[in-house]
Amino acid sequence: MIFLGPFVLPTSDPTTWKAAMAHHKSHEWAQGAIDEFESLRDDYSVFTIMKRDKLPAGAKVLGSKFIFRTKRDKDGWPTSYKARLVARGFTKRPGIDFKEMFAPTAKFVSIRTLIALAAARGYHIIQADIDKAYLHGELEEELYMRVPEGIRLPDNVCLKLHRSIYGLKQAGRVWNETIHKTLVKLGYNCLRSEECVYRRTLGKDDYYIAVYVDDLLFVGPDLSEIDRVLDKLDRLYGVKRLGNAEYILSVQLIRQAGGIALSQRQYLLDVLARFGMADANKSVLPMQPGLQLKPCDTPDPSLQTQYRSAIGSLMYTVVATQPDLAYPVSYLARFTNKAGSDHSAAVLKILRYIKGTLELGIVYKAKRDSLVGYVGYSNSDWGSCINTSRSTMGHVFKLADGPISWSSRIQSRVATSSTEAEYIGLTHASRECQFLQNLLTELGITICGPIELKGDKKGVIALTKNPVYHDRTKHLRLTEHFFQERVREGDIVVNLLPWCPRRSRRPSRRPLWPFTQLFHYLRPSPSYQVLNKTSPQPLMVNSEAEFEKLLKIADDTDPGQTNAIDPDISKFLSRGKLITYVDLADSLIPARSSLLYYDCVKAKLGNVDESYCLFAIPGMSHCGGGNSAFNLGQASQRDISLGGNLQSAIFTAKDNMILALIAWVEKNQAPDSLVGVNYVNGDKRLGVAFERRMCRWPKFGYYTNGDPTKASSFACT
DSSP, X not given: OOOOTTOOOOOSSOSXXXXXXXXXXXXXXXXHXXXXXXXXXXXXXXXXXXXXXXXXXXXXEEOEEEEEXXXXXXXXXXXXXXXXXXXXXXXXXXXXXXXXXXXXXXXXXXXXXXXXXXXXHTOXXXXXEETTGGGGSEEEEEEEEOXXXXXXXXXXXXXXXXXOOTTOTTHHHHHHHXXXXXXXXXXXXXXXXXXXXXXXXXXXXXXXXXXXXXXXXXXXSOHHHHHHHHHHHHHHXXXXXEEEOOEETTEEEEEETXXXXXEOHHHHHHHXXXXXXXXXXXXXXXXXXXXXXXXXXXXXXXXXXXXHHHHHHHHHHHHHTXXXXXXXXXXXXXXXXXXXXXXXXXXXXHHHHHHHOTTOOEEEEOOGGGGSOOEEEEEEOSSOOTTTOOOEEEXXXXXXXXXXXXXXXXXXXXXXXXXXXXXXXXXXXXXXXXXXXXXXXXXXXXXXXXXXXXXSOHXXXXXXXXXXXXXXXXXXXXXXXXXXXXXXXXXXXXEEOTTOOOOOOSOOOOTTHXXXXXXXXXTTSSOEEEOXXXXXXXXXXXXXXXXXXXXXXXXXXXXXXOXXXXXXXXXXXXXXXXXXXXXXXXXXXXXXXXXXXXXXXXXXHSOOTTTEEEEEEXXXXXXXXXXXXXXXXXXXXXXXXXXXXXXXXXXXXXXXXXXXXXXXXXXXXXXXXXXXXXXXXXXXXXXXXXXXXXXXXXXXXXXXXXXXTSGGGEEEO
């Protein structure tokens, strides 16, 4: 097996004492270790030194080690070299050395919700860090630990632990219980929907605290209340005040006039460097549309470690700030134990996509009315997984005009129809919707009316209102009717997504479709980039209104160009005829966009059959190509020589799109069908491989009888 060369795992921080002493910063690491040991012993009374012959009978002495980490600022520059003493807690015995170990942390969706709230209301966001948080919890058990390598003490001594220390299985739980009791005493109540978010109401104002281990995020309108809490925590534990939140959990917060932006630029730069992709070429898409992979039968063990490390790094950015990677990463995560060269190539494509989108991020708008309600979008494919025949579902929820919650995952069982797959996906989305509703209510955000959840299948929407399609849905699990109950009780209202005018049609949806379509509804989180001739530099705009304004300038500057998104093409049709075609296997332009534009033109202008017709070409990829009879008279790149143009391209009578257009204009003979041609090995000189009849939308060509390689054997129905 050959693995791609740049996929390596270099790291700048040593992992052992020996490596630290061989490092070019060995003096800093050694001094950091000494300072850590003395601080734990003298300042925090975490342990005392005792002789081993004083140990109780049967007592187990835990191992210990130093963990080395370079602290960096928001721009990635080193600020200090830290050594943290930890216990090797994996040797502890349940029920003897510890009882309970679970410790909650604030969910990213809750943190994003608080940031969206702060953006909409103009609240302060203050960040603080508890110094050595785990050391403030007192242990119930008697525990002993070896002296770590690098600390010079007699061989016959060990350390008796009095307080919790990093590495103990119960350390997180002990600290969580400690900070919880303190915040409650300070007047803050823990939310039931989120154990690590606290709220206090003073008059008409609300204050919030989010706890993520030792990182604290304060959100509120008045700094005096936040300072009061910080002063108390500083006296109890020692607090590092970081001021206005700028960089928390590897996420950068950027205050701007229109709201707050979230970015992981520095984290992603580190990921690219770690996997040797810092200078890689950029990719427009994170994944090849329609990509289907199978588990590798003979996986390379060394590759699996590298592959899992890459997937883990990407999963963190998906959870934190990048919903656009939710589907690609979740799909590739299915192969963490059986990855091959094709899987690693797909990971590298994601990294190249990241390289090209470092400047994009999530934006929450500074508008109070944007908190009145939130909206969700849900979509599912049907049976896209070639290994299990299961469907993939995804959803996105927005608040303050930015995404706060998203998910893409494979369904737990096989769906027997596209309606069933969509129904299961909406049920999953409705559970997240219920959680968000509970969270927002506890945060004091008033929700006006039912939550709007948008899907793309009329059958599912009808099923939520009435028990139709009983024969096809009677086997659904009881838990999958949670969504229907929420709709009937008025908590959720389901509407049809605007991108999808429903028609009966043959082409099936590609597996990547839910990702690409749902991502469209994350706007205006990424900035729009607009180019026009009046400006020497690209103009970056952050709203639909600014985009429309610049689009008008472009129209006024060059009126000879048709606005590609305007359905009013009456001026064009008054002077000629128009034939358009849509590539149903296009990997860059969603086919539904072209079909939707055609319907928008008809809705705007009425019956346009005498001037405008559309042909949908199954199997045709972007700008020609694919496995279909895609040669219709349009010029693909191989049809035009260097320096040539459309007029100089050679078309035969078989490739009749241009001839059909001429006949329509000159003889008023509208084309009902075209003949598509596929050449042997894509070369006209080798002759025709087969023909197909391409029909005017919404009809398709179906085989009747005769030679299947001839267009005459197909009819439009």
